[in-house]
Amino acid sequence: MPKITHFESIKQYCDFNNQGLLHPQIALVDLSLAAPRKLQRMQFNFYLVFLKEIKCGNLRYGCNSYDYDEGTLVFLAPGQVIGEAGKEIYQPIGKALAFHPDFLIGTDLAGKMDDYSFFSYEANEALHLSERERGFIEDSLSKINRELEQAVDKHTRRLLVSHLQLFLNYCTRFYDRQFITRANANRGVLTKFEALLSEYFRSGQAEAEGLASVAYFAERLHLSPNYFGDLIKKETGILAQEHLQQKLIRIAKERLHDPEKSISEVAYGLGFKYPQHFTRLFKKVVGMTPGDYRKVG
Structure with a gap:
């Protein structure tokens, strides 16, 4: 059985992708900063959302065929395994939003995560974005990143959770659209x-x-x-x-x-x-x- 690379913390994942750490429980990772690597199976102890910026046919996470080429979102819940082992070397491209379940404890969002059922979809059931939808997603991610770059204060967590929930609500809307367009x-x-x-x-x-x-x-x-x-x-x-x-x-x-x-x-x-x-x-x-x-x- 192929070896699985485990990521227990956000810091470990940031280090893996040559990325600095701005917050121990949430990060927006620029995958283009990572070194080229072999295909491998990976498991994460936190939530992950990948925004792929390449043609869907090149997606390294089990995609078959997609409706759009403008962008694709893949969602992972803690404990899920993704990827495939192989000798091929590739350069990761895109962004990854990582956040730990502990970051949500005590917030309204913690009790609503089960509503975002797409975290339990398979990679070939990813969300395929139109150009307009991708604009909303990138704007949401930019707001999260800007807040991460601020000095931490008593408002940081509340604002980050608010931006995160807005991002997930947009994803829910776009998945509803995807079900309709695939009628x-x-x-x-x-x-x-x-x-x-x-x-x-x-x-x-x-x-x-x-x-x-x-x-x-x-x-x-x-x-x-x-x-x-x-x-x-x-x-x-x-x-x-x-x-x-x-x-x-x-x-x-x-x-x-x-x-x-x-x-x-x-x-x-x-x-x-x-x-x-x-x-x-x-x-x-x-x-x-x-x-x-x-x-x-």
Whole structure:
């Protein structure tokens, strides 16, 4: 297995890129100052956002094909591994915004980080910026950098967190745009998802493997669970888990009309380990137990 280079601190990452340190918990790194290096796998103990300034085809973080060439943002949460090992030498270009989770402790942003689900996307699900969007992003990063260059005082942390939150909110807006502009591709994913879901129940996989999960279908569609979940929410207006549940209840209703099947058989066939769990869910969604539904049906 290829060696993974671990970065525990912001300072360690700045040193790695020949960059001075202005704040121990947040930094805007100019990657062009780094020495040329080999491709390698890396893991970080902090959040990282890469703004790549080269053509997307040259992105060194697993990108396949992109809609825009003006700029690309790749998001990493603490603990994620990115990159690929190789002998090729390349010169990093672009910027990297690094900030440690401890920097957010005690701020409103700390409780909102889970809302920025793109930190758990894969590299090939990066945010591809139009020229106009890139202007907003670079302006946000410039404000963060200007504040970092100020002498530290009692206002520093509050202002940096405020600029950081604005930056992340812009990223959320632009991701929403990306889902919209990829509507045709997204509908293709939704169609494949529906086919896989139907096959999961029809083939007996549910009984063999258990209840259908978002992660299961995301993997088969070659998407990260978070990106897949967000895509389904944008396309259908409901959570992916709700979509699974609705499908399950529809099939449950169909199978309950078969008098040859017991309620326990229906439950096991849908992937439930215990029939009472099926009964509880069915009553919660439909408003009556499977037995009562069978009587009125």
